Amino acid sequence: MQQPGRAAEIKAIGIGKSFGSFRALDDLTLDIGRGEFLTLLGPSGSGKTTFLMILAGFIQPTDGRLYSDGVDITERPAEQRAAGMVFQGYALFPHMSVEANIAFPLKVRKRSSAEIKRRVGEMIERVGLKGHEKKLPAQLSGGQQQRVALARALVFEPGVLLLDEPFSALDKGLRGQMQAEMKRLHQETGTTFVFVTHDQSEALALSSRVAIFNHGKLLQVGAPDEVYDRPANRFVAEFLGEINMLPLKGVRNADNGATGLCEDRTISLRGNASAVGSNAILAIRPEYMSIAPEAAAGENGIAATAVASTYLGAATRLDLTTRHGAKVTVSVPNEVAASALSKGNSVWLTWPAEKGFLLPDGGQ
């Protein structure tokens, strides 16, 4: 966070924050790599924004230490950390022009006017705001204001850029456009990005790693496919997307995985699944399940009846009930759904052994 032009490496050790008796953040230990795009994901009140504010220096943690490039910055005030920051609602200076907003961080650093002029010009070009230099924030659209906020936060080449739900005020189309733009800026600047959102699809689409928070605790950190396909617990599994959960009995470890009984059929799991008890929850994402007239011996499958379908355009979402009454949702090609519904009776749900995973039975 102190050397301009160089991405910072951040280490948080045992960070905790209490507001009175409320524990907003508890014992968080996390390494943020140089030039990484890390997303802090969680529902509101999960502690993700508190952690971002601690990184920015706006909130002092009650426990733990924070290091930037090996230097302890826990007590360093915000203005000396100078992480670039983009706020929810942008927080532009309403009385300053676009140009003056972007020049502000350079002015407070007492850079020469020639340098300020050059850098502000470059930044305006880079975020596509040419021709809007003299306008006030109130005269700009939401997307343009967003660009000013990004330019202002990046113009002084901070070691880390902190973003607090920057897209929450934009409509869907603009959101996608700004996401692409941010990804490009990340690649161009090479700066470490820490991004807060409660939108799981945004998190999976943008980041090199995702950190999932709930009730002030960091639950899991990993690459998007890792947290999606191998969630550490039921909360992470459900928060990242729709998931089917079926009770699994007689679970035991098998070579390269585990096996168990689900609705009287033997189910096998391959990969990182390992038995933690004889009862567990078998979890499979809807898009990994397919519909078949029959399940071959040794293949994972359970019998179910289709009860409802929702046309989604590219695919159809099918709601089914298994023989034992469990509810399952699958996402299948439109014509498959039509034929499954028309039969009105039993079909088979099948899935590859490496796509199922185990969650502890009961609770979280």
Added chain:
Amino acid sequence: MKAYLSDRMGAALLMAPLLLFLVLAYAWPFLGVVNWSFTLPEPGLGQYGALATDPLVQSVFIRTLRIAAIVTLVSVTAAYAITVVWVRGTPVQRVVAEFCILVPFWISVLTRAFGWVALLSNRGLINTWLQATGFISEPLTLVRNEFGVIVGMTHFLIPFAVFPLASSMRSLDDRVLLAARGLGSSRMRTFWSVFVPMTRSGIIGSALIAFVFSLGFFVTPAILGGGRSVMIAELIYLRIFQSPDWGLGAAISVVLVLFVGALMALLFRYVRPKQMI
């Protein structure tokens, strides 16, 4: 509620009593004053001609403007400081600031003026204390001059200057201040280049209230000025009640009202009234 108020008829009805009162108690008598200024002692523009050439009237006008300007500057600055504490301080600081702002409203302007006399006169508390501690040998002339008037008026106006400032500070987005600090700006710098400019409309509204009030002060300058620092309202009083020169007194009143009206019109062009309250 909103639906009722946005209804034009309803809004007009709600405002009617106040409008009626203003017309009967203010506009109608004022038309009488305007009439005097053109008819007393004889019909014509004679009083306005006299007003333009009378050195006494001119010097009182200039003194009034000067005192009003100084009082506005001092009271808005002081009000700004106390409003920052009132709006953005710790809970205890807020209570203390609120107390300081509200208490003056409960004490009459006359009592306050005499209070200042007791403090500032030659044998008043301040001079007695300064002499006792040996800072000065002769008492300072703190009252019955312009200084006394400025002190008394500033004290009266600070609470009024607070409200427009408070509303502009309350509506300010805290995240903008955080953003400034996060971008490397010190607290000082953030205050001067972000906080103060963002409360501009409050400053203008507050200055307008202080200045317009200052122009019409009567009791405070009469008591604390001791007849040596006559302001425009006192001059009108003298012309009407002491030297029966109603025509000139009325002409001065009309000029004062027109001047204040022009000032308000000018400011409303730059700041919407909504931003000042």
